[in-house]
Amino acid sequence: MGALGEAELTLLLRNRTAFLLALLMPVAMVGLSWSSSREWELDGTGLSRGEAVLTGGIGLVLVLVVYQGLIPVYVARREERVLKRLRTGELTDAEILAGSALPSAALALAQCVVLVAAGAALLDVRAPAAAPLLVAGTVLGVVLLAALAAATAALTRTVESAQVTGMPLLMASVLGSGLFVPLAVLPDRVADACRMLPLTPVVELVTGGWLGGLNAAEAGRALALGMAWTAVAVFAVRRRFRWEPRA
Template identity: 30%
Template sequence: MSATIALTTSSWRAYLRDKASLFFTFAFPLAFLVLFGAMYRDQELEGVPYVQYVASGVLSWGVANAAVFGTAFTLMQWRRDDLLRLIRLTPTRVPSVLGARLLITLAIAACQVALFIGVAMLPAFGLSPARTWPLLVPVLVCGVMAFLAVGALIGTYAETPEAVAAVSNILMVPMAFLSGAFIPLAAMPDYLQDISRVLPLTYLNEAAMAALNGTDAGATVATSSAALLGFAVVFSLVLLRVFRWDAKR
């Protein structure tokens, strides 16, 4: 536990010093909110104000994106700079490294949610969260765990920042559209809807939307959280087998 706390503390301080990461982690999702909010102001989608729909999608994608990119870049840089090799010489093990990253990512996600919902509730956007909004907490925790494992897998194999960015974007950009984060799944062809069911972001998005809108929130959050935990377990088991401490292995 002490190793996890030490890694968490040092990682958090390093993150706060990285102004570029801070800016893009928080500003990028807000830019999409502003863009779509301005384009579809006062319009409805499936009987729901558009902001109620797009806010959950952009929020889910922003949290997932931060988990993937932040974890992938951190592990790649630590391995490239031989920090992971030095950590391995201590009693620290893989679960401690990933546990520290999980705590950091959960803290970032909490800040993202607070900032994003606060901005979305401004009169310019008009988001009105339902009373079920606290259900965001369990599903976002499960979502962070799943996407952190994805980012760790990318960071385990990618050797350069360019490779991390390329692989992460190849995964996350198509997923943003195929999961219904920006475009309703009902508007997609049947085969794309089928594909969406194997994407973790679909479940994160559906649960976030249900929690914010109050539509069948309890059942949707429970089902989606279980699905996201399933993704997290599978990805983590793979990660534990392929995790690399250094670039030579």
């Protein structure tokens, strides 16, 4: 898996366009979120402007770097028959998919660390109140979105169409999971519905880990929902993932 991850990292670094997009797109989206946050009504939510932007920023990094970044990787390796050849070796199917995801996961985690440090240093945002919960939410997000990326790749015919097939989850997450607009400012019924989206439990755990205020029952519910979505994604991958080029 380490060798496979190293090979994928080399390919990512050689593809300067993909690498720069993975680095700069989350920064641009967080900047856009900061600009739009002037219109948010945060009174009574317990969130400052910087806290709302940066907690959503971690979710943005995960969905852009891990989910949107991995779909074309899986599709390209499938169409090039790399995945088919790897299955003849010692690695299991899960190890092949996980090894391919290592560079994107490492890049996303590094960017999340930078966001936390930048928030504390530049935007006068408090240090994480419950660091283990923040770490748990971030790791859950990486695993969940990598599984969802593999599931989406099964529906994607070409590398060129990868961004299109990934758009529904991206838009649902941006609009309804608290990445741009905190759920606390939405009407109660809308917020309750949005809490069932795949990325929402990750954002809730990250927010609770950074700002505190998430009790054990709420954290357990968010963790259980995130794990349930992960199980659904893994089941879909086991049933539908294609290891050979699509006809």
